[in-house]
Amino acid sequence: MSQPLDAERIINDLDRIFVDQFELAASQVVPTARLREDLDLDSLDAADMLVAIEKKFGIRLDDEVARQFRTVGDIHEYVRKLVAEKHGAGQTDGASAGS
Numbered sequence: 001m002s003q004p005l006d007a008e009r010i011i012n013d014l015d016r017i018f019v020d021q022f023e024l025a026a027s028q029v030v031p032t033a034r035l036r037e038d039l040d041l042d043s044l045d046a047a048d049m050l051v052a053i054e055k056k057f058g059i060r061l062d063d064e065v066a067r068q069f070r071t072v073g074d075i076h077e078y079v080r081k082l083v084a085e086k087h088g089a090g091q092t093d094g095a096s097a098g099s
Helices: 007-022 043-057 072-092
Strands: none
Touching: 007 043, 007 072, 043 072
């Protein structure tokens, strides 16, 4: 039985993806850091990042929403929401299947 990830762990895991995938210093990866302007990530980097996040958390990111990410904090917020929804759905799956 898997435990839902808490918000702090999700953020730490996301930050680790930035550090590992893009060779950024951990001190650069803060919620207010802008993806293009501060971290110098381009659209190819963004695609790599989305794949890494999907694999790490077992979620599917909406490409339209992902295109609107401007800061690390935007990603933190969206992924936390998706992970929470995934675990919430996982707990209720079959609960109302009844008949």
